[in-house]
Amino acid sequence: MGLLARLARAVLSPRSLDRDRTLAAAERLGALTHLVASLELLTRSADRGPGGPNDWAVTRRRLDDRGPVARRVLAATAQPGTATVLHAARAASAVFLLAPTDRLRRSRAAANAIIAASSVGTFPGHVYGTDGSDQASFLVQATAALARSSRQPRVADAALWFLALQSTLNYTASGWVKMVSPTWRSGRAMPGVMRTVTYGHRGAWRATQRFPRSSTAVGHAVLALECLFPIVFAGRGRLAPLFVGSAAAFHAANAGLMGLGRFVGAFSAMHPALLYVTDPRRKQDRSDALPVAAAVVAAAAFAGGMAVRARRRRAVATPRPGVRRMTTRAGNELAYTVENEHATGPVIFFESTLSATEFHWEWVRRPLSEGFTTVVYQRAGYGASVLHDREPFTLGSTARDFADLAAEVAGDRPVVVVGHSLGGYLALRSAEELGDLAHGVVLVDPNHPGGTARSTRQADSAKDFENVLGYVLPSMRLGLGSLLQIPHSFDRLPAELRATAAEHYRDNAMWSAVRREWSAVKNDFDGRLPKISAELLVLSASATVEEDTVQQELHRELGATGNGATFHVIGESDHETVVTDRGRAEVVAGHIAAFVAGLTERRR
Structure with a gap:
């Protein structure tokens, strides 16, 4: 019993890096995702040529519903030649962030900004080959750029709080969207996913057939992890290490079984911020103004939404x-x-x-x-x-x-x-x-x-x-x-x-x-x-x-x-x-x- 108690305390004890190291960890994990993404897309330049899945003559039509200014800017940045330059700049900026350059605050801010801007510019030209990991790591880099742009600790804390709340929203929304699906609620989702051509894995699918109860339990565990993720903020952060560790393991499993390797760095980049903002030992030096402001804004938005709903119903x-x-x-x-x-x-x-x-x-x-x-x-x-x-x-x-x-x-x-x-x-x-x-x-x-x-x-x-x-x-x-x-x-x-x-x-x-x-x-x-x-x-x-x-x-x-x-x-x-x-x-x-x-x- 003493060993189990010590193990439980070790797993459930809040722990985090300090402010600067937390921000650097988030930057590096996000930068790693961008580096891999850009290198992958640069080595597949034929995809953007005639007949390729990202043939610019076809993908540029996605800009037709944009405004004239946005259409011109994005059309210029997403062209194959320009996109190659932007990907090279993004990869170089990612390498800089991965290096031990933590003291170069302004340079790291510029590198984060380059990655964020180049991601926006190249996205329209890469309909295929990008996914949710690119969006998540974009948020990390854009937020880090804002945090590095000021010497004020409260700005960095606001940025880390934003990443923590965004991470919680990502998991929670994903879980409740799954919850409305009878396939996920019944536990049939795991075998179904493992059987698909795009994300499937033959060995894993066979395992779900051999051990159906275990497969169902894993599916329900994923639902529980995602739907209950907001409780990381309860109990003085004691559950945060368990949930963050489980989420990281979940992404690692997806990388091995489903080929979603970039998801590991992209979504794990927000995990240091979660541990930081839920650690009660950081509370004395940490500014928690952003969640209070977010709660006020959310309450006002809810009240406004209900008022609009009532007005719409009357009309x-x-x-x-x-x-x-x-x-x-x-x-x-x-x-x-x-x-x-x-x-x-x-x-x-x-x-x-x-x-x-x-x-x-x-x-x-x-x-x-x-x-x-x-x-x-x-x-x-x-x-x-x-x-x-x-x-x-x-x-x-x-x-x-x-x-x-x-x-x-x-x-x-x-x-x-x-x-x-x-x-x-x-x-x-x-x-x-x-x-x-x-x-x-x-x-x-x-x-x-x-x-x-x-x-x-x-x-x-x-x-x-x-x-x-x-x-x-x-x-x-x-x-x-x-x-x-x-x-x-x-x-x-x-x-x-x-x-x-x-x-x-x-x-x-x-x-x-x-x-x-x-x-x-x-x-x-x-x-x-x-x-x-x-x-x-x-x-x-x-x-x-x-x-x-x-x-x-x-x-x-x-x-x-x-x-x-x-x-x-x-x-x-x-x-x-x-x-x-x-x-x-x-x-x-x-x-x-x-x-x-x-x-x-x-x-x-």
Whole structure:
């Protein structure tokens, strides 16, 4: 017992270097990563030539979305010839930092600055061959440059605190992102990673098969290490050596098994700072102003985020001019917009997919509204529509709400339902609920309830969406909606609607509705297809049916659910652009107009 106690004290006793040595250790570990990276990229200069993975004629297109000044500067620094010079300068600066030049404060500050600046300049020209280690070591060198630029100890302490907090954030975020994945929670992740071509290791994979319980335990240990990393600051730093040592061992194992050698130096470069700021023996001489300021800023940011979330919810929940409301038999309030209300003939309703706004139909709706009555609505929980129903939610609930809306707006006029993606399947369910009032259904690149079981591509997309929901919804609840990246498809919407559409997309209530609907999809998508009496028009995006031939069969089966079907492929379109790109959407609208006109003729 005495030996175990001494061992525990040795492992859990806080220990660190002094301020100057801590900064030097961080610099050297980061510099080592940059040196290796630059030497690797310099020896692979052919990669930047014609046909190479970093062919500048191709990679320079990544700068198209930058501002004109940034585009010119980065284009100049990332060109192959200039990049070679910058890599040489970065390597030379790294060698200088690795040498015993600790007393040359200004020179080391300049070397750190050269490494940081050259990393920014060369990054656009090296899409392949760079990774998270480059970003981590960039932060180390940029922070060290700031620390060396002043003689004030509190500046160096602020820099070290920044590195320590950044390191903690890196591990914690990585852990909680893994936590939302069922694969990691179940312990299946380790065998899966070891089996991949890019990061796999045959021997390690065989070990996971031979010792599955140990493999699961290792996976759960990684989760625990990363998710619980903030407790390094608890207990007067007693756990910091254990967590830092475990993290270093984790990176070393990844280097040996997965080939991630640069990660060892890049992320370990922040470890000395962690040990320094958690060591109570350094507290008397250490300035701890930065974490206090960070806590104040974080609290203010949280309060601001919650205020913005509340303001956004009020704005989105307030119907825009021309938007009407109706209450369904379940008590839900649906917001909808009617165009060309007094036209004769069928009423065309639009059913959106998951996490799409009503504005995604705009380029399809506008030309159709010239000759037909069109209705775009928001399902309960989206936008200004409110869910009041307390019964368990199913896709049938949505179909019943839609039937009530159709009765309210169309009366005894015939109905045509147009649905995109999952909205296509919902359109079929709604038509089944409407019965003979539904004369036609248009499926725009629809989802099939058996698609995830029969299409690997669709199954992968479903897994990706599940993972996205796992971290987006908690982030929205914490008031981080303003940080949610808006999909590129929003850039193709009418300019005057993009800002409003983005507000709807960042609304916390919408993502709660998405989660509710996704759960219902998983329960209801059992392969069963509705059977309806309406005629069908199936419009497939060319990329969907060409890149995944299973989709052709699935779309044919969906078309067979009604009383005859017409099929068209929309050329040069994918799952999103088929409705959001103006040119493709107008082609879709033309097919719908011809289909509805044909329905009217055949019904006479």
